[in-house]
Amino acid sequence: MSTPLTLIEASNFEANRIVLENQLIDEALHILDRRLFARGPILTSPDTVASYLKLHLAQQEHEVFGVIFLDTKHRMLAFEVLFHGSIDGASVYPRQVVKRSLAHNAAAAIFVHNHPSGCTEPSQADRILTARLKEALALIEVRVLDHFIVGEGRPLSLAEYGWL
Amino acid sequence: MDSFWICDDCLFAAAYEDYSTLSLYYTTDEIEKRIAGIHRGLVRLMPISADFDPETGWGLKAFSPLPCDGCGSPQSGQRHRFTRL
Numbered sequence: 001m002s003t004p005l006t007l008i009e010a011s012n013f014e015a016n017r018i019v020l021e022n023q024l025i026d027e028a029l030h031i032l033d034r035r036l037f038a039r040g041p042i043l044t045s046p047d048t049v050a051s052y053l054k055l056h057l058a059q060q061e062h063e064v065f066g067v068i069f070l071d072t073k074h075r076m077l078a079f080e081v082l083f084h085g086s087i088d089g090a091s092v093y094p095r096q097v098v099k100r101s102l103a104h105n106a107a108a109a110i111f112v113h114n115h116p117s118g119c120t121e122p123s124q125a126d127r128i129l130t131a132r133l134k135e136a137l138a139l140i141e142v143r144v145l146d147h148f149i150v151g152e153g154r155p156l157s158l159a160e161y162g163w164l
Numbered sequence: 165m166d167s168f169w170i171c172d173d174c175l176f177a178a179a180y181e182d183y184s185t186l187s188l189y190y191t192t193d194e195i196e197k198r199i200a201g202i203h204r205g206l207v208r209l210m211p212i213s214a215d216f217d218p219e220t221g222w223g224l225k226a227f228s229p230l231p232c233d234g235c236g237s238p239q240s241g242q243r244h245r246f247t248r249l
Contacts, residue, residue, distance in 0.1 A: 062227055062240065082224045083172065084242040091172045091185045091241070125188040132184075 040076030049110060050148060050155040057150040059116040063090045065113040067097060069106035070145070076103045092129055094136040099144045109137060109146040118152035119121065126162055134164070168209055169218040169225060169243035177202045178246075181216075190211035198235075205234035 032129065043049050049068070056079065057064060063085040069077040080100060083090045101109060111133065113126070126149065134144040146159040158164050176182040177199075186195045206212075216223025223245035231238045234246075 081226075086240040089189060089239075091176075091189075092174050093172070093182060095176075095180065095182060124171055129188055 011037065039071060039073075040078075042053060042075050043110070044074055046146065046157050049069055050145065050157065053112045053148050054150050054155050057112060060114050061116060062086055063116060065090045065092045065111070067100065067112040068112070069101060069104040070108040070110070071105075072107040074108060074145070077106055082088065089125075092133070094133055097133055098140060098142075101137060102140060106142055108143040108145050110145050112150060112155070113147075114150040120149045120151035120153065120156035122149055122158060123164060124157065124161065127158070128164060130158055166248040167215060168212065168233035168246045168248070169228060169230070170205075170209075170234040170246055171232035171237055171239065172242055173198070173237070174202055174206060174232055175244050178206055178212075178234075197240060200241075201237075202235045205232070205236060209246065209248065211249045212246040213249050215245045 031162075041048070043052070052067075057066065064081045065083040065085070066079060066081040068079045071077055082096055082100060083092050087092065094115075097109075111130065118162060126147075128149045130144070137144055144164065146157050146158055150154040170178070173183075173186070176185075181204075183195070183199055183247075186198055190198055218224065225243040225245075227241065228243040229240045232243070
């Protein structure tokens with residue numbers, strides 16, 4: 001018994017179509033993974049974070065305050081400068097930090113600001129601000145891992161000094 | 165239409181009546197004076213509407229050495245554009 005020619009052609013056409021569709025689905029899944037689950041580097045070592053932040057902020061002539069937003073595995077979601085200040089201070093509003101943390105769906109955060117003078121010693125205002133931000137973010141279950149001050153030399157980590 | 169560039173303190177005061185950061189840098193007396201200055205400045209400019217987009221950066225100056233058009237503070241820093249309606 002021989003298979004009619006038209007049936008073979010139809011069957012081949014159908015098989016090709018399925019192969020093409022599967023390729024498309026695979027590609028779409030890959031794009032979806034890339035878009036939804038693409039993350040930055042894992043920031044577990046304070047030295048890595050310090051170097052990363054120094055590179056970003058050391059050249060600023062005025063004070064800026066930024067946040068690294070992280071997921072539960074401490075992989076970087078984003079780094080944003082949220083406030084720009086003058087030569088010796090920047091007004092930092094906790095509501096804006098909370099707002100951006102929610103926008104990034106962050107589970108943890110690392111703060112950073114620079115001291116254009118080069119001195120990395122934290123001021124009383126820096127320490128009060130850190131405590132306030134930590135309190136505000138705790139309400140939305142975002143953990144504050146550290147607060148770095150960038151200046152001359154290695155950035156100062158408030159966590160390493162037990163000031164967090 | 166007139167546009168004005170206002171500082172973070174004026175922005176958060178106008179949008180949320182949020183003065184929480186002032187206590188970090190000012191004494192109690194100074195805070196009262198600062199809040200009064202912000203109020204005076206904003207009332208003088210009214211009616212104004214936000215004219216910036218934080219997503220695109222449109223209507224924002226990351227750093228301005230000029231005084232705030234609202235409170236007149238000489239402190240340089242970020243400015244947000246507001247336009248008189």
